Amino acid sequence: MIRDILVNLTQGAERDPAAIYAASLAAEFQAHLTGLSVTYEIDVPPFYMGALPTDFIDQQIRDNEAAAAKATAQFQAIAGAAGVVSEVRQLSASLGEAAHTFSEMSRLFDLTVVGQPDPDRPGPEEVIAETALMEAGRAVLVVPYVQKPPFSIERVVVAWDGSRASARALAESLTILHRAKHIEVFTVRYAGEEENPEGVAAMERHLAHHGLKATFRQMSISSGESISSAILNEVSDQGADLVVMGGYGHSRLREMVLGGVTREILDSMTVPVLMAH
Template identity: 40%
Template sequence: MNFKTILVHLDHSNRSPARAAMASRWARAHESHLIGLVPTGLYDGVIPADAIATGMADYIAESADYLRRRAEAIAREFREGIAGAGPLSYEVRLVDGVTMDAVVRYGHASDLLVLGQSDDSNGKDITVRGLAEQVLMEVGRPVLLVPSAGIFPDVPKNIVAAWDGSREAAMALRAALPALRGARRVTLVSLRHPRDEDNAQRLLVSDMIQYLLRHGVRACAESEVTEIDIADALLSRVSDLGADLLVMGGYSHSRLRERILGGVTRQILAQMTVPVLMAH
Protein backbone atom coordinates (compact mmCIF):
# COMPACT_ATOMS: atom_id res chain seq x y z
CA MET A 1 0.00 0.00 0.00
CA ASN A 2 1.08 3.57 -0.69
CA PHE A 3 -0.45 7.01 -0.79
CA LYS A 4 -0.88 7.15 -4.55
CA THR A 5 -3.54 9.85 -4.30
CA ILE A 6 -3.68 12.48 -1.57
CA LEU A 7 -6.58 14.91 -1.29
CA VAL A 8 -6.36 18.16 0.68
CA HIS A 9 -9.35 20.28 1.63
CA LEU A 10 -8.72 23.95 0.86
CA ASP A 11 -10.77 26.91 2.04
CA HIS A 12 -10.45 30.58 3.04
CA SER A 13 -9.36 29.87 6.63
CA ASN A 14 -6.03 31.04 8.04
CA ARG A 15 -4.69 27.47 8.20
CA SER A 16 -5.53 26.42 4.67
CA PRO A 17 -2.01 27.28 3.38
CA ALA A 18 -0.50 25.16 6.18
CA ARG A 19 -2.65 22.20 5.12
CA ALA A 20 -1.69 22.71 1.50
CA ALA A 21 2.00 22.84 2.37
CA MET A 22 1.82 19.67 4.46
CA ALA A 23 -0.13 17.83 1.78
CA SER A 24 2.46 18.89 -0.81
CA ARG A 25 5.32 17.62 1.35
CA TRP A 26 3.64 14.28 1.87
CA ALA A 27 2.81 14.00 -1.83
CA ARG A 28 6.43 14.62 -2.79
CA ALA A 29 7.76 12.22 -0.15
CA HIS A 30 5.43 9.44 -1.30
CA GLU A 31 5.45 10.29 -5.03
CA SER A 32 1.70 10.83 -4.87
CA HIS A 33 -0.77 12.64 -7.07
CA LEU A 34 -2.18 15.58 -5.08
CA ILE A 35 -5.72 16.90 -5.43
CA GLY A 36 -6.54 20.32 -4.02
CA LEU A 37 -10.29 20.28 -3.36
CA VAL A 38 -11.92 23.71 -3.13
CA PRO A 39 -15.64 23.64 -2.27
CA THR A 40 -17.03 27.00 -3.33
CA GLY A 41 -19.66 27.04 -0.59
CA LEU A 42 -22.45 27.70 -3.08
CA TYR A 43 -24.75 25.11 -1.50
CA ASP A 44 -23.55 25.56 2.08
CA GLY A 45 -25.60 28.73 2.42
CA VAL A 46 -22.92 30.71 4.27
CA ILE A 47 -21.84 34.05 2.81
CA PRO A 48 -20.09 36.74 4.88
CA ALA A 49 -22.53 39.52 5.75
CA ASP A 50 -20.32 42.22 4.23
CA ALA A 51 -19.38 40.30 1.08
CA ILE A 52 -22.23 41.56 -1.08
CA ALA A 53 -23.12 45.23 -1.32
CA THR A 54 -26.58 46.13 -0.11
CA GLY A 55 -29.12 46.97 -2.76
CA MET A 56 -27.85 44.48 -5.34
CA ALA A 57 -30.67 43.63 -7.74
CA ASP A 58 -29.71 39.97 -8.09
CA TYR A 59 -28.33 38.92 -4.73
CA ILE A 60 -28.18 35.21 -5.65
CA ALA A 61 -26.16 35.82 -8.81
CA GLU A 62 -23.83 38.22 -7.01
CA SER A 63 -23.36 35.73 -4.17
CA ALA A 64 -22.51 32.91 -6.58
CA ASP A 65 -20.02 35.17 -8.36
CA TYR A 66 -18.40 36.16 -5.06
CA LEU A 67 -18.03 32.52 -3.95
CA ARG A 68 -16.58 31.52 -7.34
CA ARG A 69 -14.02 34.32 -7.25
CA ARG A 70 -13.05 33.42 -3.68
CA ALA A 71 -12.58 29.76 -4.64
CA GLU A 72 -10.48 30.72 -7.65
CA ALA A 73 -8.26 32.85 -5.41
CA ILE A 74 -7.76 29.88 -3.06
CA ALA A 75 -6.92 27.65 -6.02
CA ARG A 76 -4.46 30.23 -7.37
CA GLU A 77 -2.66 30.44 -4.03
CA PHE A 78 -2.46 26.63 -3.95
CA ARG A 79 -0.91 26.48 -7.42
CA GLU A 80 1.59 29.21 -6.61
CA GLY A 81 2.68 27.39 -3.45
CA ILE A 82 3.32 24.20 -5.38
CA ALA A 83 5.15 25.97 -8.21
CA GLY A 84 7.55 27.52 -5.72
CA ALA A 85 8.55 24.16 -4.25
CA GLY A 86 9.35 22.10 -7.34
CA PRO A 87 7.68 19.55 -9.64
CA LEU A 88 4.64 17.66 -8.37
CA SER A 89 1.78 15.79 -9.99
CA TYR A 90 -1.32 17.68 -8.92
CA GLU A 91 -4.69 19.12 -9.91
CA VAL A 92 -7.28 21.50 -8.48
CA ARG A 93 -10.98 20.75 -8.24
CA LEU A 94 -13.51 23.53 -7.65
CA VAL A 95 -16.83 22.01 -6.63
CA ASP A 96 -20.18 23.62 -5.83
CA GLY A 97 -21.60 20.82 -3.69
CA VAL A 98 -22.09 20.83 0.08
CA THR A 99 -18.60 20.85 1.60
CA MET A 100 -18.89 17.70 3.70
CA ASP A 101 -20.49 15.71 0.87
CA ALA A 102 -17.86 16.90 -1.62
CA VAL A 103 -14.94 16.00 0.64
CA VAL A 104 -16.36 12.52 1.31
CA ARG A 105 -17.22 11.89 -2.34
CA TYR A 106 -13.81 12.85 -3.70
CA GLY A 107 -12.15 11.27 -0.68
CA HIS A 108 -13.47 7.87 -1.72
CA ALA A 109 -11.13 8.05 -4.72
CA SER A 110 -8.11 8.96 -2.57
CA ASP A 111 -5.70 7.08 -0.30
CA LEU A 112 -5.29 9.85 2.27
CA LEU A 113 -7.23 13.02 3.10
CA VAL A 114 -5.60 16.08 4.65
CA LEU A 115 -7.99 18.16 6.75
CA GLY A 116 -7.67 20.84 9.38
CA GLN A 117 -8.46 20.76 13.07
CA SER A 118 -11.63 22.69 13.83
CA ASP A 119 -10.80 26.10 15.32
CA ASP A 120 -12.17 29.62 15.59
CA SER A 121 -10.26 31.14 12.67
CA ASN A 122 -13.30 30.75 10.42
CA GLY A 123 -15.51 32.91 12.61
CA LYS A 124 -19.12 31.95 11.98
CA ASP A 125 -18.42 29.71 8.98
CA ILE A 126 -20.27 26.55 9.97
CA THR A 127 -19.23 24.65 6.83
CA VAL A 128 -15.95 23.52 8.39
CA ARG A 129 -17.11 23.21 11.99
CA GLY A 130 -16.89 19.53 12.83
CA LEU A 131 -15.86 18.69 9.26
CA ALA A 132 -12.98 16.42 10.30
CA GLU A 133 -15.20 14.42 12.65
CA GLN A 134 -17.94 13.95 10.04
CA VAL A 135 -15.55 13.05 7.22
CA LEU A 136 -13.63 10.58 9.40
CA MET A 137 -16.84 8.69 10.13
CA GLU A 138 -18.07 8.64 6.52
CA VAL A 139 -15.15 8.46 4.11
CA GLY A 140 -13.63 5.03 4.82
CA ARG A 141 -10.12 6.41 4.27
CA PRO A 142 -7.37 7.56 6.66
CA VAL A 143 -7.43 11.24 7.52
CA LEU A 144 -4.36 13.36 8.30
CA LEU A 145 -5.37 16.22 10.59
CA VAL A 146 -3.30 19.39 10.73
CA PRO A 147 -3.39 21.29 14.05
CA SER A 148 -4.84 24.79 14.15
CA ALA A 149 -1.52 26.13 15.43
CA GLY A 150 2.15 25.30 14.95
CA ILE A 151 4.60 24.83 12.11
CA PHE A 152 5.41 21.35 10.82
CA PRO A 153 8.03 21.77 8.08
CA ASP A 154 9.08 18.14 7.56
CA VAL A 155 7.55 14.76 6.87
CA PRO A 156 7.34 12.81 10.15
CA LYS A 157 10.40 10.92 11.36
CA ASN A 158 9.45 10.23 14.99
CA ILE A 159 6.00 8.65 15.19
CA VAL A 160 3.87 7.56 18.12
CA ALA A 161 1.14 5.02 17.36
CA ALA A 162 -1.61 4.50 19.94
CA TRP A 163 -2.41 0.80 20.30
CA ASP A 164 -5.37 -0.53 22.27
CA GLY A 165 -6.11 -3.68 20.31
CA SER A 166 -9.21 -2.21 18.67
CA ARG A 167 -10.34 -2.57 15.08
CA GLU A 168 -9.87 1.17 14.54
CA ALA A 169 -6.31 1.14 15.91
CA ALA A 170 -5.43 -1.79 13.64
CA MET A 171 -6.86 0.04 10.64
CA ALA A 172 -4.92 3.18 11.51
CA LEU A 173 -1.64 1.28 11.77
CA ARG A 174 -2.20 -0.40 8.42
CA ALA A 175 -3.19 2.89 6.79
CA ALA A 176 -0.10 4.60 8.19
CA LEU A 177 2.39 2.01 6.89
CA PRO A 178 3.81 4.26 4.14
CA ALA A 179 4.56 6.96 6.73
CA LEU A 180 5.83 4.46 9.30
CA ARG A 181 8.29 2.97 6.80
CA GLY A 182 9.88 6.39 6.31
CA ALA A 183 10.28 7.12 10.02
CA ARG A 184 13.47 6.83 12.03
CA ARG A 185 11.58 5.97 15.21
CA VAL A 186 8.19 4.36 15.76
CA THR A 187 6.82 3.83 19.26
CA LEU A 188 3.73 1.74 19.91
CA VAL A 189 2.09 3.16 23.05
CA SER A 190 -0.55 1.28 25.05
CA LEU A 191 -2.21 3.06 27.98
CA ARG A 192 -4.74 1.97 30.57
CA HIS A 193 -6.19 3.11 33.86
CA PRO A 194 -5.45 1.18 37.08
CA ARG A 195 -9.02 -0.14 37.17
CA ASP A 196 -8.85 -1.44 33.61
CA GLU A 197 -8.02 -5.06 32.95
CA ASP A 198 -4.45 -5.74 31.84
CA ASN A 199 -5.49 -7.68 28.78
CA ALA A 200 -2.20 -8.64 27.15
CA GLN A 201 -3.94 -11.31 25.10
CA ARG A 202 -6.16 -8.66 23.50
CA LEU A 203 -3.28 -6.30 22.73
CA LEU A 204 -0.91 -8.91 21.26
CA VAL A 205 1.83 -6.29 21.30
CA SER A 206 4.64 -8.63 20.24
CA ASP A 207 2.53 -9.85 17.32
CA MET A 208 1.89 -6.28 16.22
CA ILE A 209 5.60 -5.48 16.44
CA GLN A 210 6.33 -8.47 14.21
CA TYR A 211 3.56 -7.44 11.81
CA LEU A 212 5.15 -4.02 11.45
CA LEU A 213 8.61 -5.53 11.03
CA ARG A 214 7.40 -7.66 8.15
CA HIS A 215 6.26 -4.42 6.53
CA GLY A 216 9.68 -2.85 6.94
CA VAL A 217 8.88 -0.92 10.13
CA ARG A 218 11.12 -1.31 13.20
CA ALA A 219 9.06 -0.31 16.21
CA CYS A 220 9.41 -0.43 19.96
CA ALA A 221 6.53 -0.76 22.41
CA GLU A 222 5.56 0.90 25.67
CA SER A 223 2.77 -0.06 28.05
CA GLU A 224 1.82 2.30 30.86
CA VAL A 225 -0.75 2.60 33.63
CA THR A 226 -1.95 6.15 34.15
CA GLU A 227 -4.29 7.93 36.55
CA ILE A 228 -5.04 10.81 34.17
CA ASP A 229 -7.23 10.85 31.07
CA ILE A 230 -5.94 8.58 28.32
CA ALA A 231 -5.92 11.46 25.82
CA ASP A 232 -3.88 13.66 28.17
CA ALA A 233 -1.46 10.81 28.88
CA LEU A 234 -1.10 10.10 25.16
CA LEU A 235 -0.40 13.72 24.27
CA SER A 236 2.06 13.91 27.17
CA ARG A 237 3.91 10.87 25.82
CA VAL A 238 3.94 12.42 22.34
CA SER A 239 5.59 15.50 23.85
CA ASP A 240 8.06 13.50 25.97
CA LEU A 241 9.20 11.50 22.95
CA GLY A 242 9.40 14.57 20.72
CA ALA A 243 7.12 12.88 18.20
CA ASP A 244 6.04 14.72 15.07
CA LEU A 245 3.04 12.51 14.20
CA LEU A 246 0.43 10.61 16.18
CA VAL A 247 -1.28 7.60 14.60
CA MET A 248 -4.49 6.35 16.19
CA GLY A 249 -7.90 4.86 15.56
CA GLY A 250 -10.88 7.17 15.72
CA TYR A 251 -14.11 6.51 17.62
CA SER A 252 -13.77 2.97 18.94
CA HIS A 253 -17.04 3.75 20.76
CA SER A 254 -20.12 5.37 19.29
CA ARG A 255 -20.07 9.14 18.82
CA LEU A 256 -23.14 9.41 21.06
CA ARG A 257 -21.28 7.75 23.91
CA GLU A 258 -18.25 9.96 23.30
CA ARG A 259 -20.40 13.10 23.29
CA ILE A 260 -22.08 12.15 26.57
CA LEU A 261 -19.20 10.61 28.47
CA GLY A 262 -16.23 12.15 26.70
CA GLY A 263 -13.71 10.13 24.75
CA VAL A 264 -10.13 9.93 23.58
CA THR A 265 -10.96 10.82 19.96
CA ARG A 266 -12.87 13.97 20.88
CA GLN A 267 -10.14 15.11 23.25
CA ILE A 268 -7.39 14.54 20.73
CA LEU A 269 -9.36 16.40 18.05
CA ALA A 270 -9.68 19.33 20.44
CA GLN A 271 -6.20 19.30 22.00
CA MET A 272 -3.86 17.91 19.32
CA THR A 273 -0.41 19.50 19.23
CA VAL A 274 1.10 17.55 16.32
CA PRO A 275 -0.46 16.21 13.12
CA VAL A 276 -2.66 13.15 13.73
CA LEU A 277 -3.33 10.35 11.26
CA MET A 278 -6.68 8.75 12.13
CA ALA A 279 -8.74 5.92 10.68
CA HIS A 280 -12.19 4.68 11.58
Protein backbone atom coordinates in the same frame (compact mmCIF):
# COMPACT_ATOMS: atom_id res chain seq x y z
CA MET B 1 2.12 3.06 -1.69
CA ILE B 2 1.00 6.66 -1.53
CA ARG B 3 0.56 7.94 -5.07
CA ASP B 4 -2.64 9.97 -4.88
CA ILE B 5 -3.38 12.56 -2.16
CA LEU B 6 -6.49 14.69 -1.62
CA VAL B 7 -6.58 17.85 0.49
CA ASN B 8 -9.46 20.07 1.47
CA LEU B 9 -8.48 23.70 0.91
CA THR B 10 -8.95 26.04 3.86
CA GLN B 11 -11.22 29.01 3.19
CA GLY B 12 -10.64 32.59 4.27
CA ALA B 13 -7.18 32.16 5.78
CA GLU B 14 -3.94 33.93 4.91
CA ARG B 15 -2.11 30.62 5.23
CA ASP B 16 -3.29 27.07 4.57
CA PRO B 17 -1.28 24.68 6.80
CA ALA B 18 -3.13 21.61 5.48
CA ALA B 19 -2.30 22.41 1.85
CA ILE B 20 1.33 23.22 2.69
CA TYR B 21 1.72 19.97 4.63
CA ALA B 22 -0.05 17.96 1.92
CA ALA B 23 2.25 19.41 -0.73
CA SER B 24 5.36 18.45 1.25
CA LEU B 25 3.88 14.97 1.79
CA ALA B 26 3.23 14.63 -1.95
CA ALA B 27 6.79 15.72 -2.68
CA GLU B 28 8.15 13.11 -0.25
CA PHE B 29 6.22 10.27 -1.89
CA GLN B 30 6.26 11.68 -5.44
CA ALA B 31 2.48 11.59 -5.37
CA HIS B 32 -0.16 13.46 -7.33
CA LEU B 33 -1.95 16.10 -5.25
CA THR B 34 -5.57 17.16 -5.68
CA GLY B 35 -7.08 20.11 -3.85
CA LEU B 36 -10.83 20.57 -3.40
CA SER B 37 -11.91 24.21 -3.49
CA VAL B 38 -15.49 24.79 -2.35
CA THR B 39 -17.69 27.79 -3.00
CA TYR B 40 -20.08 27.44 -0.11
CA GLU B 41 -23.68 28.17 -0.93
CA ILE B 42 -25.80 30.33 1.37
CA ASP B 43 -27.93 27.92 3.34
CA VAL B 44 -30.84 30.02 4.61
CA PRO B 45 -34.06 28.39 5.88
CA PRO B 46 -37.02 29.39 3.67
CA PHE B 47 -38.82 31.17 6.51
CA TYR B 48 -35.82 33.54 6.88
CA MET B 49 -35.45 34.40 3.22
CA GLY B 50 -37.89 37.30 3.29
CA ALA B 51 -36.18 38.83 6.33
CA LEU B 52 -32.75 39.04 4.72
CA PRO B 53 -31.97 41.86 2.31
CA THR B 54 -31.12 40.74 -1.21
CA ASP B 55 -27.97 42.85 -1.11
CA PHE B 56 -26.78 40.94 1.96
CA ILE B 57 -27.25 37.55 0.29
CA ASP B 58 -25.59 38.74 -2.92
CA GLN B 59 -22.60 40.03 -0.95
CA GLN B 60 -22.26 36.73 0.91
CA ILE B 61 -22.24 34.86 -2.39
CA ARG B 62 -19.54 37.16 -3.77
CA ASP B 63 -17.48 36.77 -0.60
CA ASN B 64 -17.70 32.97 -0.78
CA GLU B 65 -16.72 32.97 -4.46
CA ALA B 66 -13.75 35.21 -3.68
CA ALA B 67 -12.67 32.95 -0.79
CA ALA B 68 -12.77 29.87 -3.05
CA ALA B 69 -10.80 31.66 -5.77
CA LYS B 70 -8.19 32.76 -3.22
CA ALA B 71 -7.88 29.23 -1.82
CA THR B 72 -7.41 27.88 -5.35
CA ALA B 73 -4.69 30.40 -6.24
CA GLN B 74 -2.95 29.81 -2.92
CA PHE B 75 -2.97 26.04 -3.44
CA GLN B 76 -1.58 26.33 -6.96
CA ALA B 77 1.29 28.47 -5.68
CA ILE B 78 2.00 26.03 -2.85
CA ALA B 79 1.99 22.99 -5.14
CA GLY B 80 4.16 24.78 -7.69
CA ALA B 81 6.71 25.75 -5.05
CA ALA B 82 6.83 22.13 -3.82
CA GLY B 83 7.34 20.84 -7.36
CA VAL B 84 4.44 18.41 -7.25
CA VAL B 85 1.96 17.53 -9.98
CA SER B 86 -1.41 18.87 -8.89
CA GLU B 87 -4.93 19.76 -9.90
CA VAL B 88 -7.84 21.64 -8.37
CA ARG B 89 -11.37 20.36 -8.31
CA GLN B 90 -14.04 22.96 -7.71
CA LEU B 91 -17.41 22.51 -6.09
CA SER B 92 -20.34 24.79 -5.34
CA ALA B 93 -22.45 23.31 -2.54
CA SER B 94 -23.79 23.71 0.96
CA LEU B 95 -21.52 22.68 3.82
CA GLY B 96 -23.32 19.37 4.31
CA GLU B 97 -23.21 18.55 0.60
CA ALA B 98 -19.55 19.53 0.38
CA ALA B 99 -18.61 17.35 3.35
CA HIS B 100 -20.43 14.35 1.87
CA THR B 101 -18.91 14.90 -1.59
CA PHE B 102 -15.42 15.24 -0.12
CA SER B 103 -15.90 11.98 1.79
CA GLU B 104 -16.97 10.18 -1.38
CA MET B 105 -13.97 11.57 -3.25
CA SER B 106 -11.66 10.36 -0.47
CA ARG B 107 -12.50 6.74 -1.19
CA LEU B 108 -10.46 6.86 -4.40
CA PHE B 109 -7.35 8.49 -2.92
CA ASP B 110 -4.53 6.87 -0.99
CA LEU B 111 -4.59 9.53 1.70
CA THR B 112 -6.84 12.46 2.58
CA VAL B 113 -5.54 15.57 4.34
CA VAL B 114 -7.74 18.05 6.20
CA GLY B 115 -7.07 21.00 8.48
CA GLN B 116 -7.85 21.19 12.17
CA PRO B 117 -10.53 23.80 12.92
CA ASP B 118 -9.13 27.11 14.19
CA PRO B 119 -11.10 28.00 17.35
CA ASP B 120 -10.46 31.71 16.72
CA ARG B 121 -11.76 31.53 13.14
CA PRO B 122 -14.84 29.31 12.92
CA GLY B 123 -15.15 27.63 9.54
CA PRO B 124 -16.24 24.45 7.80
CA GLU B 125 -13.11 22.44 8.66
CA GLU B 126 -14.62 20.63 11.66
CA VAL B 127 -17.59 19.32 9.66
CA ILE B 128 -15.36 18.38 6.71
CA ALA B 129 -12.83 16.54 8.91
CA GLU B 130 -15.34 14.61 10.99
CA THR B 131 -17.54 13.64 8.04
CA ALA B 132 -14.53 12.39 6.08
CA LEU B 133 -13.32 10.39 9.06
CA MET B 134 -16.71 8.76 9.54
CA GLU B 135 -17.72 8.24 5.90
CA ALA B 136 -14.62 7.98 3.71
CA GLY B 137 -13.60 4.46 4.66
CA ARG B 138 -9.98 5.54 4.36
CA ALA B 139 -7.41 7.17 6.63
CA VAL B 140 -7.67 10.91 7.22
CA LEU B 141 -4.62 12.95 8.19
CA VAL B 142 -5.56 16.02 10.25
CA VAL B 143 -3.07 18.91 10.25
CA PRO B 144 -3.02 21.38 13.19
CA TYR B 145 -4.05 24.91 12.32
CA VAL B 146 -0.76 26.07 13.87
CA GLN B 147 1.37 23.61 11.87
CA LYS B 148 4.48 25.18 10.36
CA PRO B 149 7.03 22.39 9.69
CA PRO B 150 6.56 20.43 6.46
CA PHE B 151 6.08 16.68 6.47
CA SER B 152 8.65 14.99 8.69
CA ILE B 153 8.71 11.45 9.96
CA GLU B 154 11.56 11.19 12.44
CA ARG B 155 9.40 9.97 15.34
CA VAL B 156 5.89 8.47 15.32
CA VAL B 157 3.62 7.55 18.22
CA VAL B 158 1.08 4.83 17.45
CA ALA B 159 -1.73 5.09 20.03
CA TRP B 160 -2.90 1.48 20.25
CA ASP B 161 -5.91 0.14 22.13
CA GLY B 162 -6.51 -3.04 20.17
CA SER B 163 -9.75 -1.76 18.64
CA ARG B 164 -10.98 -2.13 15.07
CA ALA B 165 -10.34 1.57 14.44
CA SER B 166 -6.77 1.29 15.78
CA ALA B 167 -6.13 -1.69 13.53
CA ARG B 168 -7.36 0.21 10.47
CA ALA B 169 -5.24 3.26 11.33
CA LEU B 170 -2.16 1.07 11.76
CA ALA B 171 -2.75 -0.73 8.46
CA GLU B 172 -3.23 2.53 6.55
CA SER B 173 -0.14 4.08 8.10
CA LEU B 174 2.32 1.30 7.16
CA THR B 175 3.67 3.10 4.10
CA ILE B 176 4.41 6.19 6.18
CA LEU B 177 5.83 4.15 9.07
CA HIS B 178 8.47 2.74 6.73
CA ARG B 179 9.89 6.28 6.49
CA ALA B 180 10.05 6.74 10.27
CA LYS B 181 13.32 6.51 12.18
CA HIS B 182 11.63 5.75 15.50
CA ILE B 183 8.21 4.19 16.14
CA GLU B 184 6.66 3.97 19.59
CA VAL B 185 3.53 1.91 20.22
CA PHE B 186 1.82 3.60 23.15
CA THR B 187 -0.97 1.97 25.15
CA VAL B 188 -2.97 3.58 27.93
CA ARG B 189 -4.78 1.40 30.44
CA TYR B 190 -6.71 2.23 33.58
CA ALA B 191 -5.32 1.26 36.96
CA GLY B 192 -6.38 -2.28 37.83
CA GLU B 193 -6.48 -3.46 34.23
CA GLU B 194 -4.02 -6.24 33.52
CA GLU B 195 -1.08 -5.73 31.21
CA ASN B 196 -1.20 -7.58 27.92
CA PRO B 197 2.23 -9.01 27.10
CA GLU B 198 0.68 -11.35 24.51
CA GLY B 199 -0.72 -8.32 22.68
CA VAL B 200 2.67 -6.61 22.71
CA ALA B 201 4.32 -9.74 21.33
CA ALA B 202 1.68 -10.04 18.60
CA MET B 203 2.11 -6.40 17.60
CA GLU B 204 5.90 -6.76 17.60
CA ARG B 205 5.62 -9.85 15.39
CA HIS B 206 3.21 -8.13 12.99
CA LEU B 207 5.44 -5.08 12.57
CA ALA B 208 8.50 -7.30 12.13
CA HIS B 209 6.81 -9.05 9.20
CA HIS B 210 6.59 -5.60 7.61
CA GLY B 211 10.25 -4.92 8.32
CA LEU B 212 9.42 -2.46 11.10
CA LYS B 213 10.81 -2.24 14.60
CA ALA B 214 9.16 -0.34 17.44
CA THR B 215 9.52 0.40 21.10
CA PHE B 216 6.54 -0.33 23.36
CA ARG B 217 5.27 1.68 26.28
CA GLN B 218 2.23 1.14 28.47
CA MET B 219 0.93 3.77 30.85
CA SER B 220 -1.49 3.23 33.71
CA ILE B 221 -3.85 6.07 34.63
CA SER B 222 -6.56 6.48 37.25
CA SER B 223 -10.24 6.43 36.32
CA GLY B 224 -10.45 10.21 36.59
CA GLU B 225 -7.55 10.88 34.22
CA SER B 226 -7.86 11.57 30.51
CA ILE B 227 -6.61 9.13 27.87
CA SER B 228 -6.27 11.97 25.36
CA SER B 229 -4.11 13.96 27.78
CA ALA B 230 -1.88 10.92 28.30
CA ILE B 231 -1.47 10.58 24.52
CA LEU B 232 -0.76 14.28 23.99
CA ASN B 233 1.76 14.32 26.86
CA GLU B 234 3.54 11.28 25.40
CA VAL B 235 3.67 12.94 21.98
CA SER B 236 5.24 16.02 23.56
CA ASP B 237 7.71 13.99 25.65
CA GLN B 238 8.80 11.98 22.60
CA GLY B 239 9.01 15.01 20.31
CA ALA B 240 6.86 13.07 17.86
CA ASP B 241 6.13 14.36 14.35
CA LEU B 242 2.99 12.26 13.84
CA VAL B 243 0.35 10.35 15.78
CA VAL B 244 -1.43 7.28 14.40
CA MET B 245 -4.69 6.31 16.11
CA GLY B 246 -8.21 5.05 15.63
CA GLY B 247 -11.01 7.60 15.47
CA TYR B 248 -14.49 7.51 16.96
CA GLY B 249 -14.50 4.16 18.71
CA HIS B 250 -17.87 5.29 20.07
CA SER B 251 -20.57 6.94 17.98
CA ARG B 252 -19.83 10.48 16.86
CA LEU B 253 -23.04 11.70 18.55
CA ARG B 254 -21.96 10.23 21.87
CA GLU B 255 -18.57 11.92 21.61
CA MET B 256 -20.16 15.24 20.62
CA VAL B 257 -22.44 15.14 23.66
CA LEU B 258 -20.30 13.42 26.28
CA GLY B 259 -16.83 14.02 24.96
CA GLY B 260 -14.34 11.38 23.94
CA VAL B 261 -10.73 10.73 23.03
CA THR B 262 -11.19 11.55 19.34
CA ARG B 263 -12.82 14.93 19.91
CA GLU B 264 -10.35 15.86 22.63
CA ILE B 265 -7.42 15.01 20.36
CA LEU B 266 -8.94 16.96 17.45
CA ASP B 267 -9.44 19.96 19.74
CA SER B 268 -5.99 19.90 21.33
CA MET B 269 -3.65 18.23 18.84
CA THR B 270 -0.22 19.79 18.41
CA VAL B 271 1.16 17.56 15.63
CA PRO B 272 -0.50 15.92 12.61
CA VAL B 273 -2.71 12.96 13.45
CA LEU B 274 -3.50 10.10 11.08
CA MET B 275 -6.87 8.61 12.02
CA ALA B 276 -9.10 5.87 10.66
CA HIS B 277 -12.57 4.81 11.75
